[in-house]
Amino acid sequence: MLLQVLKKTNAVELSYQGICSMSPDSATTARAERLAKSDRWRDLSYNDHYVWGACRSSGVRWYSVVFSRRGTGAFKCNCPSRKQPCKHALGLAFLYLQQPGGFSFSAKTPDYVKAWNPHRPAAKPTADEVAEKAAEQARQRLRAREKRLFQMEAGLAELKQWLSDLVRQGLAVLDGAPHEVFQEISERMVNAKLGSLARRVRNLAFVVGQKDWHEKILAEFGDIYLMIRGFENLTRLPPPLQQEMLNVLGIHTKKEALETLDGISDTWLVIGQTEQSDDERLFYRLTWIAGQETGRTALLLDFAWGSNPYEHNRVVGTQFKGEIVYYPSAWPLRAMVRKYVPANSVFTVRGFENFEQFAGAYAEALRHNPWLADFPAFLENVIPVFRHDRFFLLDTEKKQLPLSVKDQWGWKMLALSGGRPIAVFGQWDGSTLKPLSGVANDRFHILSDTKPLPRPARQWRSW
Known part of the structure; x- marks a missing residue:
């Protein structure tokens, strides 16, 4: 139960876990937490029955949000979201949990709160009302998509100029340059709704100074430039590639x-x-x-x-x-x-018999999707070796494939193999294979760290 009515008073006790349990998915929870800031709200009030406020959208509109302090905690918001409760309703609950002092008791109840009775069955909408609502939601999604594409177009144009200037000046100007060189353009990409590109640009700061960093930076510049040119010619691409281009830039198909x-x-x-x-x-x-x-x-x-x-x-x-x-x-x-x-049964996976077969499959994948980041590869009859201070895989034709693997897992692969062929599954990024699992002597083995990353401590408090 999200809201628990206390026996002796009309006060309501909220919990972080309770609010999260009402959320339709983790993405909505994340957006709601970002909305739990008083500068995104106005008219924050409550009475014995309801808590309400107006939340500023990404544009100029304010959404009216209310939730009941009685029963199991019903929500109401006039935004067009199809997810219920929406991020605005959960955001109001999070804000009420964090900053109850920011809400004023009000004896006067707004009309939109009076008109809402969470305990009264809603009137069944007519077919025309259902059709009109669906049409309005479709129009709003279209407007939002057009606005985002416009923002992305402006951001990509700025990134293209940034890349051109760096190449014109020479990559040597990056040697010893502060991280702010990449951070500033990365933040602009975030503002342009290009989060995936922002991460790639921000990570370039950690490449500078590595061995052969000029080649790595130039290769990454080439990949980013290919994305920019792809977006500039979006309408000329076949429909599958158009969707792939949008996927790469962060516009994904909804579940x-x-x-x-x-x-x-x-x-x-x-x-x-x-x-x-x-x-x-x-x-x-x-x-x-x-x-x-x-x-x-x-x-x-x-x-x-x-x-x-x-x-x-x-x-x-x-x-x-x-x-x-x-x-x-x-x-x-x-x-x-x-x-x-x-x-739970005997499982058999069929993989590539040699690296030539693997390379042909990877080339076919790139032919369909030139922006492919990671390619899954299950390689049979390979022998892990350690040469020139790094790990490789050898196929039956003695061709070698470089690995991106931590020492502890690389040596485990060598121990499992003992010089005999094994099977390895991993992610190929175009230059190295990152082993994730393998099969040796008919037994499945994990070949990478699956321990969860450390998480930040929760800062929520009970009241």
Whole structure:
């Protein structure tokens, strides 16, 4: 129960966990927490029955928000969001939990609060009302999309000029340059709704000074420039590549849009997992699964904000029978699990027999999606070796593939192999393979750190 009515008084006790339990998903929780700031609100008030206030949208509109202090805590907001409770309603609850002193008791109740009775069954809307509401929501989504595309276009034009100036001056100007050189343009990309590009630009500061950093920086500049040119020619691209371009820049297909798409049923093995964070606030987990019958590989992407847990618990080495749906893409990889039943049986994964076969598959993937960041690869009959102070894999033709692996896992691979062929699954980024798991002597082994990243401590207090 979110709101608990105390027996002796009409006061209400809120809890952080209770508010989170009402949220439709972790992303909504994260947005709600960011709204729990008094400068985003006005007319914050309460009485014996309700708490209410007006929340400023990203534009000039103010949304009227109210929740009941009695019963199980019903919410009301006049925003067009299809998620209930919306971020504004949860944000008001978070703010009331954090700063109760910022709310004034009011004997006068606004009309929109009076008109709302959470205990009265809502009147069933007519067919025309349902159609009009759906049409209005579609128009609002279209306006929001057009506004974001305009912001992205301006941001990419600025980034293109920044790249051109650096190349014209020469990369040597970056040697010894302060991190602010990258931080400033990164912040501008965030303002332009280009969060993924902002992270890539910000991470360039840590590349400068490394071995062969000029080549690495120039390669990254080339990838970013390809994205910019792709967006400039967006309308000329085939529809699958248009969607891929938008995916890369941060405009993703909503989960709701996948409900009507056909799924793929199979027994799936959780074959690898990595976790990353953005400024220790936004955490995202990449989980790879492989289908036994179909031979398909899919990527499950989960997000968590701050100290909030991930919505799903995915453990490397476990299996499930179920149905997945791929997100629309020129080269589908990311997917959503639609049906899930735990399973435990003998599992066989078919991989690439040699590096030539692997390289051909990777080239085919790039032909469909030139912005492909990570390519899943299950390599059979490979031998891990340590040469020239780094780890490699050798195939049956003695060709070698460089690895990006910590020493502890690299030496574990060598110990598992003992000079004999094993199978390795990993992520290929275009230059190195990051091993995630492997099979040796018919046993499955984890070959990467799956321990969760440290999370920031919660700052919420009870009252």
